[in-house]
Amino acid sequence: MYLHFRGLIFAVFVCTASWVHAQTQTQSQVDTMAKRMQACTTCHGAQGITSNQAYFPRIAGKPAGYLFNQLQNFKEGRRHYGLMVGMVEHLSDAYLLEMAQYFSDLDVPYPQPTPLKTPASAATLQLGKTLALQGDKTRHLAACTSCHGTALMGVLPNTPALLGLPRDYLAAQLGAWQTGLRRSHAPDCMGRIAKVLLPSDIDAVSSWLALQPVPSSAKPAAKLTNLASDNLIEKCGDFK
Numbered sequence: 001m002y003l004h005f006r007g008l009i010f011a012v013f014v015c016t017a018s019w020v021h022a023q024t025q026t027q028s029q030v031d032t033m034a035k036r037m038q039a040c041t042t043c044h045g046a047q048g049i050t051s052n053q054a055y056f057p058r059i060a061g062k063p064a065g066y067l068f069n070q071l072q073n074f075k076e077g078r079r080h081y082g083l084m085v086g087m088v089e090h091l092s093d094a095y096l097l098e099m100a101q102y103f104s105d106l107d108v109p110y111p112q113p114t115p116l117k118t119p120a121s122a123a124t125l126q127l128g129k130t131l132a133l134q135g136d137k138t139r140h141l142a143a144c145t146s147c148h149g150t151a152l153m154g155v156l157p158n159t160p161a162l163l164g165l166p167r168d169y170l171a172a173q174l175g176a177w178q179t180g181l182r183r184s185h186a187p188d189c190m191g192r193i194a195k196v197l198l199p200s201d202i203d204a205v206s207s208w209l210a211l212q213p214v215p216s217s218a219k220p221a222a223k224l225t226n227l228a229s230d231n232l233i234e235k236c237g238d239f240k
Contacts, residue, residue, distance in 0.1 A: 033102050039087065040103075048103045049111070054166045060106035063220050065157030067100035078183045079176075110164045110214035120207035124200075128208025131201060132162075141196050144205070147189070147224070152209070154220035161220065167210035174202045 040059070044050060048060030059067060073079040075088045075096070088096060120128075130136075132152065135143035144152060147159055154161040162170070176182035177194030184190060197205075 033098070037099065037102060040099075043083070047106050047108045049108055050166060055168045055172070057166070057169050058110075058164050059103045060108045061219070062104060062160050063154055063156050063158060064097075064100045064104035066154070066160045067103055068097050069158060071096040071100060073182075073184070078185075080181055109216055110218070113211050113213055116167055116207060116210065120203070120211075124204045125208050125211070127201070128204035128206070131205045132208060139196050142193060144209075149221040149224065151215075151218060151221065152212070153214070153218045155224055156220050156222055159220070161214075161218075162209050163212050163218070164214045165210065167206045170206035170209055171202050174206065 041048065043056045044059050045054070045056070048058060050056050050058050070079065071088050071091075072093065074081065074084045075091070091099075131141070132144040135141045135146065144162055147155070148162050149155045149159070152162045173182060174194050174197060177190045178197065180191070182190075
């Protein structure tokens with residue numbers, strides 16, 4: 001009887017230890033990608049979030065197709081930033097896609113925008129709003145909403161949100177498009193648009209976008225619903 005009881009205790013112990021080990025393994029597997037992506041969050045913030053006071057962009061919740069394309073662009077030389085290039089140049093496309101999907105799946109609320117370090121005038125902000133929402137037909141300059149969606153929260157699968165991004169980052173990217181430091185697959189519509197912008201346009205639209213609050217329910221649109229936008233996409237091809 002005593003030996004039977006000892007055997008029972010031993011069996012319970014083994015089962016419990018096995019369960020704990022299995023749970024630990026499962027938790028480890030769940031956390032593996034998060035742990036691997038800690039190098040990314042060093043710059044992009046915890047869970048891929050940054051504020052409008054920072055330089056680095058938010059990547060949490062961005063369309064996976066967009067994130068994947070940007071990782072490929074760094075790897076293949078269409079975008080140039082030493083830290084990013086060094087991180088991705090030896091990674092496979094399959095792993096880049098896994099990274100993109102991980103950050104795309106993060107559903108994290110956007111913080112409220114904070115005042116800009118260097119305030120923008122009312123006239124500057126009005127110009128930025130006009131360019132973002134209406135464009136400038138006299139210069140054949142499409143509105144940001146034409147491609148990034150009426151809510152400016154991006155369009156699946158490849159077009160990113162413009163809200164919730166730092167002013168310095170937005171301005172730097174528009175400048176990179178202008179100079180060719182940032183490129184995309186042909187026909188590279190952003191390159192075309194950026195070359196029409198004046199320095200005052202870049203400051204205005206970057207400032208206005210950085211100050212816009214992001215609704216808690218905002219997500220990338222499933223598709224563009226504006227006919228003019230559809231025509232623009234048809235001319236420019238799929239943004240990547």
